[in-house]
Amino acid sequence: MSLLTVVPFIAWLLTIALAPLLFEHFWEKNSNKAVLSFLFASPVLAYLLTHNMSHELWLSTEEYFSFIVLLASLFIVSGGILVEGDIEATPRNNIFLFIIGAILANFIGTTGASMVLIRPLLKINSQRTRMSHVPIFFIFIVSNIGGCLTPLGDPPVFLGFLKGVPFFWTLSLFPMWLLNMTFILTIFYLIDSYNYNREPATALNRDAAEIRPIKVSGKRNTWFLVGIIAAVFLPAPAREVMMIAMSMMSLRVTPTRCREQNSFSFTPINEVAILFAGIFVTMVPALLLLKERGAELGLTQPWQFFWVTGGLSSFLDNAPTYLTDLSLAQSMAAHDSSLAKEVVGIPAVYLRAISAGAVFMGANTYIGNGPNFMVKTISESSGVKMPSFFGYFAYACAILIPVFLIDTWLFF
Secondary structure (H helix, E strand, C coil): CCHHHHHHHHHHHHHHHHHHHHCHHHHCCHHHHHHHHHHHHHHHHHHHHHCCCHHHHHHHHHHHHHHHHHHHHHHHHHCCCEEEEECCCCHHHHHHHHHHHHHHHHHHHHHHHHHHHHHHHHHHCCCCCCCCHHHHHHHHHCCCHHHCCCCCCCHHHHHHHHCCCCHHHHHHHHHHHHHHHHHHHHHHHHHHHHHHCCCCHHHHHHHHHCCEEEEEECCCHHHHHHHHHHHCCCCCCHHHHHHHHHHHHHHHHCCHHHHHHCCCCCHHHHHHHHHHHHHHHHHHHHHHHHHHHHHHHCCCCHHHHHHHHHHHHCCCCHHHHHHHHHHHHHHHHHCCCCCCCCECCECHHHHHHHHHHHHHHHHHCCCCCHHHHHHHHHHHHCCCCCCCHHHHHHHHHHHHHHHHHHHHHHHC
C-alpha cells in the first residue's frame, strides 16, 4: 500500500487538533464536525472499495459500532447516577476520589468509572478558581492507567482475553500499576497543593460553607451497569443488543431529576461518535501498512514493543493497535526458537509491554482512548477551561513520559 493512503488520517488528526484553535465558533457545532469527518473519510472509503478491501472496511465498521455502543451505553447509564453533596476540594480528597476511580475502572471499565465520577469531581471542585489541572489528571488516572488490572478495565486487554490471555493474567501488571499511580498521584498532590494554597480566601470559605452529605440517587442504574459488564462476555451482536437494551431501560426508569441535575445531554457522546467515525475509517490504511511492513520496524525487544505500541496508541485507537502489535510479537516468537512461548505464544514480558503500552499511553492525547474526549467535553460544559490538543499533549509529555521511562528501566 502507498504511504499516501495515510494522508487523510494524518490530516483528520491535525484538523481535530487545530480546528478548535483556529476556527473556534465553526468547531462548536457537531454538524460541522460531521461534514468534515465525512469529507476526510470519503477518499479512504473510495480507495478501499475500489481496491478490493471492503472486508477490512467492514471489520473496522464492526469495531467502531462495538466501540460506540459500549461508550454510549456506559455514558447513558452512568449519566443516570446522581451523586449529590459536596466535600472540601482539598488535594487529599481529590486523591481519594482518583484512587476510588482507578479501582472502579477495573470493574466497570475506564469509560464507566469516568462517567460516574467526573461530574461529582467537577462539582466538588467547582468553588475553586485554579482547578483546570484536575480533569487532566483524572484522564491520566481514571480514564486510562487505572484500568489495566482486569480485562474489563480497557478494550485492549479485553481483546487480549478474547485472544486467549487468561482472565487473571493482567493482575501481573499490578507492580507497574502501583508504581505509576504512586508517581502520578504524588505529582498531582504537589501541583494541586500549590494551586490550593493560592486560592483566594473567598473561594475556600465558599467551599467550606457548601459542604453537604454525600447522597446517591438513581441507584437502579448500577444494575444496568452490571448488565453492560455481563454483556461484554457475549458474542456480537448479542453483546451490543444487550448493551442497547440496558441503555433504553435506563432512559425509561431513571427519574428525570437525576439527569437534569447531572446536566445530562447527548452532545458529548455525539461528538465522540462523529470524530471517531472519521478516525476508524481513515486509520484502516495505517493499520494495514503496519501489518504489511511491521517486520521492517525491527522490533525485537520488550521495551521496543512498549514504546511502539504506546506511541501508536496515543494517536490510533489503542484496541486495534494492541491486536496488531500482538500479532507482530507472535510472528517474531514463532520464528525465534530461543523465545519462551509463555502466554498466547510469546514471552510474558512482551505481552506485558504491549498491554501496558496500549493502556498507559492512551492517556497521551485526547484521542488515545474513548473516555478522554468525553471527560474533556463534560468538563468544558461545566465551565472548566481545558487545554487545547497540543496543550494537553504537552501536559502528558511533561508528566507521563518520565514515568514511562522509569517503567522501561525497571520492567522492560
